[in-house]
Amino acid sequence: MLPENALLESRAMRDSFAGRTHVLDKVKALVMLPDGLHVTTRMVADYFEVDLKTLQKLLERHRNELDESGFHIMRGAELREYETDSMSVSSESYPQRRNSLALWPRRAILNVAMLLRDSAVARRVRTYLLDVEEASRRATRPEPEPEPWEREYEPGGTDIGDALHHIGTVLHGMSTRLDSVDRKVTQTQHVVNAINVELCATRQDVLRLDARMELLEDAWPTPLPGVQRPHLPPARRRKRRQ
Template structure:
Protein backbone atom coordinates (compact mmCIF):
# COMPACT_ATOMS: atom_id res chain seq x y z
CA UNK A 1 0.00 0.00 0.00
CA UNK A 2 2.79 2.42 0.95
CA UNK A 3 4.78 1.50 -2.16
CA UNK A 4 1.85 2.09 -4.52
CA UNK A 5 1.00 5.43 -2.87
CA UNK A 6 4.62 6.50 -3.22
CA UNK A 7 4.66 5.46 -6.88
CA UNK A 8 1.57 7.58 -7.56
CA UNK A 9 3.10 10.61 -5.84
CA UNK A 10 6.83 10.43 -6.60
CA UNK A 11 8.14 11.22 -10.07
CA UNK A 12 11.60 9.97 -9.14
CA UNK A 13 10.23 6.51 -8.28
CA UNK A 14 8.24 6.40 -11.51
CA UNK A 15 11.34 7.36 -13.44
CA UNK A 16 13.24 4.45 -11.90
CA UNK A 17 10.65 1.98 -13.24
CA UNK A 18 9.88 3.60 -16.59
CA UNK A 19 12.01 1.17 -18.58
CA UNK A 20 9.99 -1.89 -17.49
CA UNK A 21 7.57 -1.62 -20.42
CA UNK A 22 7.17 -5.40 -20.52
CA UNK A 23 4.79 -5.00 -17.57
CA UNK A 24 2.12 -3.69 -19.95
CA UNK A 25 1.85 -6.89 -21.98
CA UNK A 26 2.16 -9.01 -18.83
CA UNK A 27 -1.11 -7.52 -17.61
CA UNK A 28 -2.95 -6.97 -20.91
CA UNK A 29 -2.02 -6.98 -24.59
CA UNK A 30 -1.28 -3.45 -25.83
CA UNK A 31 -2.45 -2.91 -29.41
CA UNK A 32 -0.05 -0.66 -31.33
CA UNK A 33 -0.35 1.37 -34.51
CA UNK A 34 1.15 -0.15 -37.70
CA UNK A 35 4.52 1.46 -36.94
CA UNK A 36 4.77 -0.93 -33.97
CA UNK A 37 5.89 1.91 -31.71
CA UNK A 38 3.00 4.18 -30.79
CA UNK A 39 -0.62 4.32 -29.66
CA UNK A 40 -3.12 7.18 -29.73
CA UNK A 41 -5.01 8.70 -26.81
CA UNK A 42 -8.07 6.61 -27.67
CA UNK A 43 -5.98 3.42 -27.70
CA UNK A 44 -4.47 4.31 -24.31
CA UNK A 45 -7.97 4.87 -22.93
CA UNK A 46 -9.12 1.53 -24.35
CA UNK A 47 -6.14 -0.25 -22.81
CA UNK A 48 -6.83 1.14 -19.34
CA UNK A 49 -10.61 0.83 -19.81
CA UNK A 50 -11.30 4.49 -19.05
CA UNK A 51 -12.64 7.43 -21.03
CA UNK A 52 -10.43 9.62 -23.22
CA UNK A 53 -11.14 12.57 -20.93
CA UNK A 54 -9.41 10.75 -18.07
CA UNK A 55 -6.28 10.29 -20.18
CA UNK A 56 -6.43 13.89 -21.36
CA UNK A 57 -6.48 15.08 -17.73
CA UNK A 58 -3.33 13.04 -17.09
CA UNK A 59 -1.71 14.73 -20.11
CA UNK A 60 -2.61 18.20 -18.87
CA UNK A 61 -1.33 17.56 -15.34
CA UNK A 62 1.85 15.66 -16.21
CA UNK A 63 2.74 16.70 -19.76
CA UNK A 64 6.39 17.43 -19.04
CA UNK A 65 6.90 14.03 -17.41
CA UNK A 66 5.11 12.25 -20.26
CA UNK A 67 7.20 14.12 -22.84
CA UNK A 68 10.35 12.96 -21.06
CA UNK A 69 9.13 9.43 -21.80
CA UNK A 70 8.47 10.06 -25.50
CA UNK A 71 4.96 11.52 -25.58
CA UNK A 72 4.47 14.03 -28.41
CA UNK A 73 1.79 15.73 -30.47
CA UNK A 74 2.16 15.74 -34.26
CA UNK A 75 1.01 18.80 -36.21
CA UNK A 76 1.25 20.23 -39.69
CA UNK A 77 3.50 18.42 -42.17
CA UNK A 78 4.59 15.83 -39.57
CA UNK A 79 0.96 14.94 -38.96
CA UNK A 80 0.16 14.62 -42.66
CA UNK A 81 3.20 12.41 -43.22
CA UNK A 82 2.26 10.16 -40.28
CA UNK A 83 -1.32 9.86 -41.51
CA UNK A 84 -0.10 8.91 -44.97
CA UNK A 85 2.64 6.49 -43.92
CA UNK A 86 1.16 4.92 -40.78
CA UNK A 87 -2.50 5.61 -40.12
CA UNK A 88 -3.46 4.66 -43.66
CA UNK A 89 -2.21 1.14 -42.88
CA UNK A 90 -4.31 0.84 -39.72
CA UNK A 91 -6.91 -1.96 -40.17
CA UNK A 92 -10.53 -0.86 -40.15
CA UNK A 93 -11.33 2.67 -39.01
CA UNK A 94 -8.63 4.87 -37.56
CA UNK A 95 -8.56 8.33 -35.96
CA UNK A 96 -8.84 11.28 -38.32
CA UNK A 97 -7.01 14.07 -36.50
CA UNK A 98 -7.47 17.57 -37.86
CA UNK A 99 -4.99 19.79 -36.06
CA UNK A 100 -2.94 17.44 -33.93
CA UNK A 101 -2.42 13.79 -32.99
CA UNK A 102 -1.08 12.70 -29.58
CA UNK A 103 1.24 9.69 -29.73
CA UNK A 104 2.38 7.53 -26.82
CA UNK A 105 5.32 5.12 -27.02
CA UNK A 106 5.35 2.22 -24.57
CA UNK A 107 7.30 4.19 -21.95
CA UNK A 108 4.67 6.95 -21.96
CA UNK A 109 1.86 4.36 -21.67
CA UNK A 110 3.65 2.83 -18.67
CA UNK A 111 3.99 6.36 -17.28
CA UNK A 112 0.21 6.75 -17.51
CA UNK A 113 -0.21 3.43 -15.67
CA UNK A 114 1.85 4.84 -12.80
CA UNK A 115 -0.32 7.99 -12.67
CA UNK A 116 -3.83 6.71 -13.32
CA UNK A 117 -5.61 6.07 -10.03
CA UNK A 118 -9.09 4.96 -11.07
CA UNK A 119 -8.28 2.07 -13.40
CA UNK A 120 -8.12 -1.59 -12.44
CA UNK A 121 -5.75 -2.27 -15.34
CA UNK A 122 -3.40 0.51 -14.18
CA UNK A 123 -3.45 -0.87 -10.63
CA UNK A 124 -2.55 -4.34 -11.93
CA UNK A 125 0.36 -2.87 -13.90
CA UNK A 126 1.61 -1.06 -10.78
CA UNK A 127 1.26 -4.22 -8.72
CA UNK A 128 3.26 -6.19 -11.28
CA UNK A 129 5.97 -3.52 -11.35
CA UNK A 130 6.27 -3.37 -7.57
CA UNK A 131 6.19 -7.15 -7.14
CA UNK A 132 8.90 -7.56 -9.79
CA UNK A 133 11.01 -4.88 -8.15
CA UNK A 134 10.56 -6.54 -4.74
CA UNK A 135 11.64 -9.90 -6.14
CA UNK A 136 14.69 -8.29 -7.73
CA UNK A 137 15.69 -6.71 -4.42
CA UNK A 138 15.12 -9.96 -2.54
CA UNK A 139 17.38 -11.75 -4.98
CA UNK A 140 20.22 -9.33 -4.25
CA UNK A 141 22.88 -10.98 -2.08
CA UNK A 142 25.57 -9.65 0.19
CA UNK A 143 25.70 -6.76 2.67
CA UNK A 144 25.83 -4.16 -0.10
CA UNK A 145 22.67 -5.52 -1.75
CA UNK A 146 20.84 -5.75 1.58
CA UNK A 147 21.83 -2.21 2.44
CA UNK A 148 20.61 -0.90 -0.90
CA UNK A 149 17.28 -2.71 -0.51
CA UNK A 150 16.76 -1.33 2.98
CA UNK A 151 17.60 2.16 1.76
CA UNK A 152 15.08 1.91 -1.09
CA UNK A 153 12.41 0.55 1.24
CA UNK A 154 12.93 3.45 3.64
CA UNK A 155 12.83 5.92 0.77
CA UNK A 156 9.56 4.47 -0.54
CA UNK A 157 7.98 4.58 2.92
CA UNK A 158 9.16 8.15 3.55
CA UNK A 159 7.76 9.32 0.20
CA UNK A 160 4.44 7.59 0.90
CA UNK A 161 4.15 9.20 4.34
CA UNK A 162 5.00 12.63 2.95
CA UNK A 163 2.47 12.18 0.16
CA UNK A 164 -0.26 11.08 2.56
CA UNK A 165 0.53 13.91 4.99
CA UNK A 166 0.52 16.44 2.18
CA UNK A 167 -2.82 15.18 0.88
CA UNK A 168 -4.40 15.39 4.34
CA UNK A 169 -2.99 18.87 4.94
CA UNK A 170 -4.28 20.10 1.60
CA UNK A 171 -7.73 18.63 2.26
CA UNK A 172 -7.91 20.28 5.70
CA UNK A 173 -6.80 23.63 4.30
CA UNK A 174 -9.42 23.44 1.55
CA UNK A 175 -12.15 22.44 4.02
CA UNK A 176 -11.39 25.28 6.44
CA UNK A 177 -10.59 27.96 3.87
CA UNK A 178 -14.21 29.32 3.84
CA UNK A 179 -14.28 29.36 7.65
CA UNK A 180 -10.97 31.24 7.81
CA UNK A 181 -12.26 33.74 5.25
CA UNK A 182 -15.47 34.27 7.24
CA UNK A 183 -13.51 34.74 10.47
CA UNK A 184 -11.32 37.31 8.78
CA UNK A 185 -14.36 39.20 7.54
CA UNK A 186 -15.96 38.99 11.01
CA UNK A 187 -12.81 40.35 12.63
CA UNK A 188 -12.79 43.24 10.17
CA UNK A 189 -16.44 44.02 10.95
CA UNK A 190 -15.79 43.87 14.69
CA UNK A 191 -12.85 46.25 14.28
CA UNK A 192 -15.03 48.71 12.39
CA UNK A 193 -17.79 48.43 15.02
CA UNK A 194 -15.23 48.99 17.78
CA UNK A 195 -14.12 52.17 16.05
CA UNK A 196 -17.74 53.34 15.83
CA UNK A 197 -18.37 52.56 19.53
CA UNK A 198 -15.20 54.43 20.53
CA UNK A 199 -16.27 57.44 18.47
CA UNK A 200 -19.73 57.34 20.06
CA UNK A 201 -18.20 57.15 23.54
CA UNK A 202 -16.10 60.22 22.84
CA UNK A 203 -19.12 62.04 21.50
CA UNK A 204 -21.25 61.09 24.52
CA UNK A 205 -18.49 62.30 26.83
CA UNK A 206 -18.51 65.63 25.00
CA UNK A 207 -22.30 65.82 25.29
CA UNK A 208 -22.05 65.07 29.04
CA UNK A 209 -19.59 67.91 29.48
CA UNK A 210 -21.87 70.26 27.53
CA UNK A 211 -24.88 69.29 29.69
CA UNK A 212 -22.92 69.83 32.91
CA UNK A 213 -21.81 73.24 31.73
CA UNK A 214 -25.39 74.08 30.75
CA UNK A 215 -26.69 73.06 34.18
CA UNK A 216 -24.14 75.31 35.86
CA UNK A 217 -25.16 78.22 33.73
CA UNK A 218 -28.89 77.70 34.32
CA UNK A 219 -28.51 77.13 38.07
CA UNK A 220 -26.39 80.21 38.74
CA UNK A 221 -29.17 82.87 38.14
CA UNK A 222 -31.62 80.92 40.31
CA UNK A 223 -29.28 80.99 43.28
CA UNK A 224 -28.72 84.68 42.78
CA UNK A 225 -32.52 85.35 42.83
CA UNK A 226 -32.99 83.37 46.05
CA UNK A 227 -30.37 85.45 47.81
CA UNK A 228 -32.21 88.64 46.87
Protein backbone atom coordinates in the same frame (compact mmCIF):
# COMPACT_ATOMS: atom_id res chain seq x y z
CA MET B 1 7.61 -4.36 -0.50
CA LEU B 2 7.05 -0.69 -1.32
CA PRO B 3 3.42 0.49 -1.15
CA GLU B 4 1.60 1.01 -4.42
CA ASN B 5 0.95 4.67 -3.59
CA ALA B 6 4.70 5.32 -3.61
CA LEU B 7 4.62 5.36 -7.42
CA LEU B 8 1.70 7.78 -7.43
CA GLU B 9 3.49 10.24 -5.17
CA SER B 10 7.15 10.05 -6.19
CA ARG B 11 8.38 11.36 -9.54
CA ALA B 12 11.85 10.01 -8.84
CA MET B 13 10.48 6.52 -8.28
CA ARG B 14 8.44 6.68 -11.47
CA ASP B 15 11.57 7.67 -13.36
CA SER B 16 13.40 4.66 -11.93
CA PHE B 17 10.73 2.31 -13.38
CA ALA B 18 10.34 4.10 -16.72
CA GLY B 19 12.28 1.54 -18.73
CA ARG B 20 10.21 -1.49 -17.70
CA THR B 21 7.61 -1.18 -20.43
CA HIS B 22 7.38 -4.97 -20.87
CA VAL B 23 5.09 -5.17 -17.84
CA LEU B 24 2.26 -3.58 -19.86
CA ASP B 25 1.76 -6.75 -21.90
CA LYS B 26 2.17 -8.89 -18.77
CA VAL B 27 -0.93 -7.27 -17.29
CA LYS B 28 -3.03 -6.81 -20.42
CA ALA B 29 -2.45 -7.10 -24.16
CA LEU B 30 -1.56 -3.68 -25.57
CA VAL B 31 -2.71 -3.10 -29.17
CA MET B 32 -0.28 -0.88 -31.07
CA LEU B 33 -0.59 1.20 -34.23
CA PRO B 34 0.81 -0.27 -37.47
CA ASP B 35 4.21 1.28 -36.70
CA GLY B 36 4.46 -1.00 -33.65
CA LEU B 37 5.76 1.89 -31.51
CA HIS B 38 2.80 4.12 -30.66
CA VAL B 39 -0.85 4.18 -29.68
CA THR B 40 -3.45 6.94 -29.85
CA THR B 41 -5.18 8.64 -26.92
CA ARG B 42 -8.31 6.56 -27.51
CA MET B 43 -6.25 3.36 -27.46
CA VAL B 44 -4.61 4.40 -24.17
CA ALA B 45 -8.05 5.05 -22.65
CA ASP B 46 -9.27 1.67 -23.86
CA TYR B 47 -6.23 -0.08 -22.40
CA PHE B 48 -6.76 1.41 -18.96
CA GLU B 49 -10.56 1.12 -19.25
CA VAL B 50 -11.23 4.79 -18.52
CA ASP B 51 -12.98 7.50 -20.50
CA LEU B 52 -11.18 10.09 -22.60
CA LYS B 53 -12.06 12.87 -20.14
CA THR B 54 -10.15 11.15 -17.33
CA LEU B 55 -7.11 10.72 -19.54
CA GLN B 56 -7.24 14.33 -20.75
CA LYS B 57 -7.28 15.61 -17.14
CA LEU B 58 -4.27 13.46 -16.33
CA LEU B 59 -2.48 14.83 -19.38
CA GLU B 60 -3.17 18.41 -18.30
CA ARG B 61 -1.83 17.84 -14.78
CA HIS B 62 1.32 15.98 -15.82
CA ARG B 63 2.02 17.29 -19.31
CA ASN B 64 5.70 18.03 -18.73
CA GLU B 65 6.39 14.59 -17.30
CA LEU B 66 4.49 12.85 -20.11
CA ASP B 67 6.26 14.93 -22.74
CA GLU B 68 9.57 13.74 -21.30
CA SER B 69 8.25 10.18 -21.55
CA GLY B 70 7.70 10.58 -25.30
CA PHE B 71 4.14 11.86 -25.61
CA HIS B 72 3.94 13.89 -28.81
CA ILE B 73 1.31 15.58 -30.94
CA MET B 74 1.92 15.53 -34.69
CA ARG B 75 0.63 18.22 -37.01
CA GLY B 76 1.03 19.37 -40.59
CA ALA B 77 3.79 17.89 -42.72
CA GLU B 78 5.06 15.74 -39.87
CA LEU B 79 1.64 14.13 -39.55
CA ARG B 80 1.26 13.57 -43.29
CA GLU B 81 4.70 11.98 -43.47
CA TYR B 82 3.88 9.73 -40.53
CA GLU B 83 0.62 8.67 -42.11
CA THR B 84 2.39 7.82 -45.32
CA ASP B 85 5.17 5.86 -43.61
CA SER B 86 2.82 4.09 -41.21
CA MET B 87 0.44 2.44 -43.64
CA SER B 88 -2.07 5.30 -43.75
CA VAL B 89 -2.84 5.51 -40.05
CA SER B 90 -5.46 8.20 -40.59
CA SER B 91 -7.34 6.35 -43.27
CA GLU B 92 -7.38 3.07 -41.33
CA SER B 93 -7.74 4.25 -37.76
CA TYR B 94 -9.69 7.43 -38.41
CA PRO B 95 -12.34 7.60 -41.18
CA GLN B 96 -11.86 11.37 -41.41
CA ARG B 97 -8.43 12.91 -41.89
CA ARG B 98 -7.27 14.88 -38.84
CA ASN B 99 -5.22 18.01 -38.41
CA SER B 100 -3.32 16.55 -35.44
CA LEU B 101 -2.56 13.17 -33.93
CA ALA B 102 -1.45 12.50 -30.32
CA LEU B 103 0.91 9.57 -30.11
CA TRP B 104 1.88 7.66 -27.00
CA PRO B 105 4.95 5.41 -26.93
CA ARG B 106 5.18 2.53 -24.46
CA ARG B 107 7.21 4.63 -22.03
CA ALA B 108 4.47 7.27 -21.84
CA ILE B 109 1.79 4.58 -21.43
CA LEU B 110 3.73 3.11 -18.51
CA ASN B 111 3.99 6.60 -17.06
CA VAL B 112 0.20 6.87 -17.22
CA ALA B 113 -0.07 3.56 -15.38
CA MET B 114 2.04 5.02 -12.56
CA LEU B 115 -0.12 8.17 -12.39
CA LEU B 116 -3.67 7.01 -13.02
CA ARG B 117 -5.52 6.39 -9.75
CA ASP B 118 -9.00 5.40 -10.89
CA SER B 119 -8.09 2.41 -13.04
CA ALA B 120 -7.94 -1.24 -12.01
CA VAL B 121 -5.58 -1.96 -14.90
CA ALA B 122 -3.20 0.81 -13.82
CA ARG B 123 -3.21 -0.57 -10.25
CA ARG B 124 -2.34 -4.02 -11.54
CA VAL B 125 0.55 -2.55 -13.54
CA ARG B 126 1.89 -0.76 -10.44
CA THR B 127 1.58 -3.90 -8.35
CA TYR B 128 3.38 -5.94 -11.00
CA LEU B 129 6.18 -3.38 -11.17
CA LEU B 130 6.70 -3.49 -7.42
CA ASP B 131 6.54 -7.30 -7.33
CA VAL B 132 9.21 -7.54 -10.01
CA GLU B 133 11.35 -5.01 -8.15
CA GLU B 134 11.05 -6.96 -4.90
CA ALA B 135 11.92 -10.22 -6.64
CA SER B 136 14.95 -8.57 -8.21
CA ARG B 137 16.14 -7.30 -4.84
CA ARG B 138 15.81 -10.72 -3.27
CA ALA B 139 17.73 -12.31 -6.12
CA THR B 140 20.65 -9.88 -5.78
CA ARG B 141 20.62 -9.68 -1.98
CA PRO B 142 23.30 -11.94 -0.46
CA GLU B 143 22.01 -14.56 1.92
CA PRO B 144 23.09 -13.93 5.52
CA GLU B 145 25.66 -16.37 6.85
CA PRO B 146 23.90 -18.70 9.32
CA GLU B 147 25.14 -18.96 12.85
CA PRO B 148 26.92 -22.20 13.77
CA TRP B 149 23.91 -23.45 15.74
CA GLU B 150 21.56 -22.68 12.82
CA ARG B 151 23.39 -24.81 10.29
CA GLU B 152 22.05 -28.13 9.16
CA TYR B 153 24.63 -30.89 9.50
CA GLU B 154 24.67 -34.17 7.65
CA PRO B 155 26.05 -37.33 9.25
CA GLY B 156 29.65 -37.80 8.23
CA GLY B 157 29.91 -34.27 6.83
CA THR B 158 33.01 -32.19 7.37
CA ASP B 159 30.90 -29.49 9.03
CA ILE B 160 30.45 -31.74 12.09
CA GLY B 161 34.15 -31.47 12.86
CA ASP B 162 33.96 -27.70 12.57
CA ALA B 163 30.95 -27.66 14.88
CA LEU B 164 32.68 -29.85 17.46
CA HIS B 165 35.79 -27.68 17.27
CA HIS B 166 33.64 -24.59 17.84
CA ILE B 167 31.86 -26.23 20.79
CA GLY B 168 35.21 -27.30 22.26
CA THR B 169 36.52 -23.74 21.97
CA VAL B 170 33.45 -22.39 23.75
CA LEU B 171 33.67 -24.98 26.52
CA HIS B 172 37.38 -24.27 26.99
CA GLY B 173 36.66 -20.57 27.37
CA MET B 174 33.92 -21.29 29.91
CA SER B 175 36.24 -23.60 31.86
CA THR B 176 38.97 -20.95 31.96
CA ARG B 177 36.52 -18.38 33.28
CA LEU B 178 35.23 -20.77 35.93
CA ASP B 179 38.80 -21.50 37.06
CA SER B 180 39.44 -17.78 37.38
CA VAL B 181 36.28 -17.33 39.46
CA ASP B 182 37.25 -20.30 41.65
CA ARG B 183 40.71 -18.82 42.32
CA LYS B 184 39.17 -15.50 43.30
CA VAL B 185 36.74 -17.24 45.67
CA THR B 186 39.64 -19.17 47.25
CA GLN B 187 41.67 -15.99 47.71
CA THR B 188 38.70 -14.30 49.33
CA GLN B 189 38.26 -17.26 51.70
CA HIS B 190 41.94 -17.01 52.72
CA VAL B 191 41.49 -13.33 53.52
CA VAL B 192 38.40 -14.07 55.61
CA ASN B 193 40.24 -16.83 57.49
CA ALA B 194 43.16 -14.51 58.20
CA ILE B 195 40.77 -11.88 59.57
CA ASN B 196 39.18 -14.52 61.82
CA VAL B 197 42.63 -15.51 63.16
CA GLU B 198 43.46 -11.89 63.90
CA LEU B 199 40.12 -11.41 65.68
CA CYS B 200 40.72 -14.54 67.81
CA ALA B 201 44.22 -13.35 68.73
CA THR B 202 42.89 -9.94 69.70
CA ARG B 203 40.21 -11.58 71.87
CA GLN B 204 42.87 -13.65 73.64
CA ASP B 205 44.93 -10.52 74.29
CA VAL B 206 41.89 -8.82 75.79
CA LEU B 207 41.19 -11.81 78.03
CA ARG B 208 44.81 -11.96 79.23
CA LEU B 209 44.78 -8.23 79.96
CA ASP B 210 41.57 -8.64 81.88
CA ALA B 211 43.07 -11.45 83.98
CA ARG B 212 46.18 -9.38 84.77
CA MET B 213 44.02 -6.49 85.90
CA GLU B 214 42.18 -8.76 88.31
CA LEU B 215 45.45 -10.13 89.74
CA LEU B 216 46.81 -6.64 90.14
CA GLU B 217 43.73 -5.54 92.03
CA ASP B 218 43.90 -8.61 94.34
CA ALA B 219 47.62 -8.10 95.10
CA TRP B 220 47.13 -4.40 95.80
CA PRO B 221 44.08 -4.11 98.03
CA THR B 222 45.22 -0.89 99.86
CA PRO B 223 46.62 1.93 97.78
CA LEU B 224 49.93 3.49 98.86
CA PRO B 225 50.08 7.15 99.82
CA GLY B 226 50.25 9.32 96.72
CA VAL B 227 49.56 6.40 94.37
CA GLN B 228 46.20 6.12 92.75
CA ARG B 229 44.59 2.73 92.69
CA PRO B 230 43.91 1.35 89.20
CA HIS B 231 40.47 2.27 88.06
CA LEU B 232 38.25 -0.71 87.36
CA PRO B 233 35.13 -0.57 85.24
CA PRO B 234 31.81 -0.70 87.16
CA ALA B 235 31.18 -4.26 86.00
CA ARG B 236 34.55 -5.36 87.43
CA ARG B 237 33.77 -3.72 90.77
CA ARG B 238 30.48 -5.54 91.06
CA LYS B 239 32.26 -8.82 90.31
CA ARG B 240 34.88 -8.11 93.00
CA ARG B 241 32.30 -7.34 95.63
CA GLN B 242 30.70 -10.67 95.01
